[in-house]
Amino acid sequence: MFLLDAPVTAKRQVARDMFVIAMDAPEIATSVRAGQFVNLGWSPGPLLRRPFSVYRVDHGRIEIVLKAVGDGTAQLLAMRVGDRLSCVGPLGHGFDLMSGLRSVVLISGGLGVAPMPLAAREAKSLGMRVTWVHGARTRDELCSEAEGSDVIWATDDGSKGFAGTAVAAAPDADLVLACGPNRMLSAVAGRWPEALVAVETYMGCGTGVCLGCAVPLRGGGYDRACKEGPVYRAADIDWASLPSDLAYAVTP
Amino acid sequence: MSVVVGGMRLRGPVLAASGTFGYGTEVPLLERRALGGMVSKGIFLRPRKGTAPPRIAETPSGMLNAIGLQGPGVEGLIRDYTPQWAGWDFPVFVNINGESVSEYRELAGRLDGVPGVAGFEINISCPNVEQGGLYFGNDPRAAAAVTEAVRKRTRLPVWVKLTPMVSDIGVIARAVEAAGADALCAVNTFVGMSIDLNAYKPRLSFRTGGLSGPAIRPLAVHLAHQAARAVRIPVIGIGGITRAEDALEFLVAGCAAVQVGTATFVNPRAIAEVHDGIADFLRAKGFTSLAELPRYLPRD
Numbered sequence: 001m002f003l004l005d006a007p008v009t010a011k012r013q014v015a016r017d018m019f020v021i022a023m024d025a026p027e028i029a030t031s032v033r034a035g036q037f038v039n040l041g042w043s044p045g046p047l048l049r050r051p052f053s054v055y056r057v058d059h060g061r062i063e064i065v066l067k068a069v070g071d072g073t074a075q076l077l078a079m080r081v082g083d084r085l086s087c088v089g090p091l092g093h094g095f096d097l098m099s100g101l102r103s104v105v106l107i108s109g110g111l112g113v114a115p116m117p118l119a120a121r122e123a124k125s126l127g128m129r130v131t132w133v134h135g136a137r138t139r140d141e142l143c144s145e146a147e148g149s150d151v152i153w154a155t156d157d158g159s160k161g162f163a164g165t166a167v168a169a170a171p172d173a174d175l176v177l178a179c180g181p182n183r184m185l186s187a188v189a190g191r192w193p194e195a196l197v198a199v200e201t202y203m204g205c206g207t208g209v210c211l212g213c214a215v216p217l218r219g220g221g222y223d224r225a226c227k228e229g230p231v232y233r234a235a236d237i238d239w240a241s242l243p244s245d246l247a248y249a250v251t252p
Numbered sequence: 253m254s255v256v257v258g259g260m261r262l263r264g265p266v267l268a269a270s271g272t273f274g275y276g277t278e279v280p281l282l283e284r285r286a287l288g289g290m291v292s293k294g295i296f297l298r299p300r301k302g303t304a305p306p307r308i309a310e311t312p313s314g315m316l317n318a319i320g321l322q323g324p325g326v327e328g329l330i331r332d333y334t335p336q337w338a339g340w341d342f343p344v345f346v347n348i349n350g351e352s353v354s355e356y357r358e359l360a361g362r363l364d365g366v367p368g369v370a371g372f373e374i375n376i377s378c379p380n381v382e383q384g385g386l387y388f389g390n391d392p393r394a395a396a397a398v399t400e401a402v403r404k405r406t407r408l409p410v411w412v413k414l415t416p417m418v419s420d421i422g423v424i425a426r427a428v429e430a431a432g433a434d435a436l437c438a439v440n441t442f443v444g445m446s447i448d449l450n451a452y453k454p455r456l457s458f459r460t461g462g463l464s465g466p467a468i469r470p471l472a473v474h475l476a477h478q479a480a481r482a483v484r485i486p487v488i489g490i491g492g493i494t495r496a497e498d499a500l501e502f503l504v505a506g507c508a509a510v511q512v513g514t515a516t517f518v519n520p521r522a523i524a525e526v527h528d529g530i531a532d533f534l535r536a537k538g539f540t541s542l543a544e545l546p547r548y549l550p551r552d
Contacts, residue, residue, distance in 0.1 A: 003520055041518060047465050048310050049518060088520065204308045204315065205517035209274040209293075211319045212308035221301045222322065227278075243305055243457075 001207070002027045006040075006087040008079050009061055016140040017067045018111065019077055026060035028089045034118035035094025035179075035198050035231040038062065039206035041086040042079070046072040049088065051203045051226070053114035053179070062087075065114050065143070091206050092230050095196050097122050101174040103129045106148065107166050107188060109180025110136055113143040115198050119177050120147050131173065135166025135180070167191060178234075182244040189234035197234045199242065201225040216241035253531055253542055255288070257486045257508050258409045258434030260371065263342065264288035265542060266499065266527045269490055269513030270347035270373060270413070271319070275333040276340070283524035287342045288509060291373050291437075292333070294347040297355055297362075299325035309446045309455040314467030314492070315514060316444050318458035321349055326362050337368030345411065347373045348402070351381040353394075357401040364406040371409035374402055376428075377417075377440045389415035389440075392427035403432035411488065413437040414479060416468075421475050422482030429483040437488045437511065438476040442468055464514040466492040473501050480506030480549055494522060496529020503530075503542070506549040 006023040013019050028038060032054045039049040050072050052064035068074040079085070095115070097104070104123045106116045113134065120130050132148035139159035153161025154169035162169035166180070167187045176195035178188040185197045204212030206226045214222035215229055216238040223229070255265045268276075270291040302322025309316045324332065329346070337344040346369055350356040356374065363369050376389035376398055388394040395412070402410050412428040414421055416439040425436055441462025446455045454460070472491020480487040486509070489502025494515040502510050515522035530542070539545060 046310060047313055047514070047518060048315060086519075202306050202308055204317070205272075207517075207520070208278040209272060210308070210317070210517055211302065211322050212317060214302060214305045214307055214319075214322070216304065222305075241304060 001091065002087075002089065004028065004087045006085045008081050008083045008085060010081060011079070014065065014143045014145050015136070018065060018141070018143060019067070020055060020063050020065050021076065021079065022058075022061050022063045023085055023087065024060060025062045025087050025089070028054070028087065029057045029060050029062050032057060032062065032090040032118070033094040034097070034122050035115045036090040036092050037206075037230065038064070038087050038089030039091060039203070040064070040076070042075070042084070043086075045075055048204060049086075049206060050076065051091070051206055053198065054090065054118060055114050056117045065111060067111060088206060092226055093228060095119050095122070095177055095198075095231050097126055097128075097175070099126045101126070101128055103131070103173040104175045104177060105170050105173040106130065106132045107170050107176065107178040107180070108132070108134055108143075109166050109184040110141065112178070112180030112184070112198075113145075115179050116177075117145070117147060128175075131171060133166045133170040135169070135184075182239070182242050185234065186239040186244065189237065189239055193233075193235035195234040196231050197237075198230045199225055199232060199237065201230075201243075253527070255509050255542060257488065258411065260343065260409050262288040262509065264527050265503065265509040265530065266523055267291060267488065267509060267511045268516065268523060269511035270294055270375070272513035272516050275329070276344060277333065277336060283521060284342065286524040286527035288527075289343040289345060289370070291345045291347050291511065292329070293323055294321045294349045294375050295323050295326055295329050295359070296321060296349050297326050297359055299323065299328060304457040306455060306457055307461075309461065311444070311446055311463065312467060314463050314465035316446055316456060316461035316463050317441070318456045318461040320458065326359055330363070330366055334366050334368035340368075343370030344368060345371045345373045345409075347375050347413070349375045349378050350398070351378065353382075353397050353401050356398045357405055360402040360405040364408060369408065371411065372402060372406065373411045373413050373437060374398060375413050375440070377413070377415040387415065387417070389424065390418055392423050395424050396427040396431035399428040399431035399433050409434045411435045411437050413440050414475075415440045416442050416471065416475050421478050425479040425482040429485050433485060435486045435488060435508070436479050436483065437490055438479040439472050439491055442471065464492065466494055466498075468492045469498060469501075473505050476502055476507050477505040477549075481551065493526060494519070496526050496533055499526050499530055500533055500545075503545055504548055506547055
């Protein structure tokens with residue numbers, strides 16, 4: 001885990017209201033695994049840091065993907081190249097990709113694209129065939145960047161690709177990885193109990209001490225999205241007790 | 253920079269507050285050299301699973317939390333954490349919690365003498381189940397009864413963490429001083445509520461939560477000052493400290509030491525920065541020790 005002063009190096013738009021911000025964070029760029037996150041702070045800014053999955057990594061830079069869902073993310077989106085972020089990471093437990101599998105399906109809903117480019121890269125390096133199923137409400141909310149041997153688009157309104165949810169559009173595979181609103185992940189758990197899913201919670205410290213990011217487990221009790229998570233085996237989560245309506249959550 | 257608090261010498265005046273530092277094993281970044289001591293996450297006799305999410309909500313310059321004192325229970329604490337504490341170069345105080353006087357007594361008895369346990373911080377902001385759920389900390393007799401029960405079970409330092417949700421903190425402060433407390437910690441979080449305007453209900457599943465962070469600092473400075481004026485034992489100031497200047501406000505207002513809490517969530521170096529900043533301030537003002545810092549503590 002590193003605490004870095006990370007200058008913003010670039011910003012680009014990838015869908016309606018959805019942006020990618022790149023920053024210099026060499027130590028994190030070389031050590032982050034798919035599904036791990038960074039906790040960003042800035043000054044003047046909100047009291048608490050904001051957690052983001054690492055989206056892509058390139059030459060000492062990391063990228064995050066975000067929408068302005070509240071005051072904090074709106075401030076972050078107003079940052080310019082050269083502005084400095086305080087970056088803690090890499091944090092959490094990412095996707096454990098076992099070798100020896102032939103195929104993987106990545107299912108993302110809305111901002112759930114965030115951990116997928118790194119997951120696709122790790123899966124490809126293990127020799128897996130990667131299919132990425134990309135879902136959003138409408139065509140212009142679909143992230144324009146995707147990679148994989150196959151890409152399947154799904155929109156609720158049928159304006160692009162499959163008309164329906166990403167979960168319904170997805171084929172079976174040896175391994176399923178998913179990220180998106182908790183409601184979507186709950187549907188993933190119903191179809192593929194062994195899927196690995198990255199959940200969304202509010203987070204306080206991001207380092208395991210505040211216990212604010214509790215994830216209810218099917219076996220009873222809670223653990224921490226920031227430490228044991230944010231990636232879980234879908235069947236291990238008590239989906240009925242995990243809030244699906246976080247104030248900033250994007251509906252699928 | 254060393255200070256004596258309730259008969260114990262601490263190497264510095266800045267401690268880590270309960271619930272913001274886990275059991276001291278979680279945050280590798282923290283610069284432990286600056287720690288005067290640590291107060292562990294609050295513990296009950298038995299394991300507790302904690303409250304349902306959402307457990308936290310950010311508010312202007314603050315955060316609400318309702319974690320529900322999730323924890324492994326005293327036996328888990330002794331098994332998994334106290335052996336590590338025994339090797340550390342700063343003292344670890346255990347924040348103890350109970351639903352009855354006898355639970356506090358039993359906890360203190362179980363932990364007294366366990367290597368690694370340097371003392372106790374009694375959290376009296378718990379409902380007294382045997383007395384209709386009235387909070388121990390709101391009732392001078394109940395607060396004193398808990399303090400006395402712990403006092404009789406240990407010769408280690410006993411600190412009492414006061415709740416701000418009282419009409420006169422001096423009354424409670426004097427009651428626990430008379431019951432044998434070695435020091436007071438002032439103050440715990442303020443009870444607050446925030447509403448989700450999309451769901452038309454509280455943002456926390458528990459409805460209310462404890463408010464911490466810079467939002468409460470002036471309130472906490474005032475209450476710590478009032479407590480310090482009411483008693484002879486030392487007061488440890490807590491509430492929204494993020495920088496050395498914040499800590500110095502508590503110290504000038506009559507506190508012997510401070511605890512830093514929520515700030516460590518944001519800045520893993522907060523404790524070291526507060527500690528070093530106090531030293532810089534003293535040097536810049538020409539003081540050779542913290543004891544020379546002028547205090548504003550009129551006794552009426």
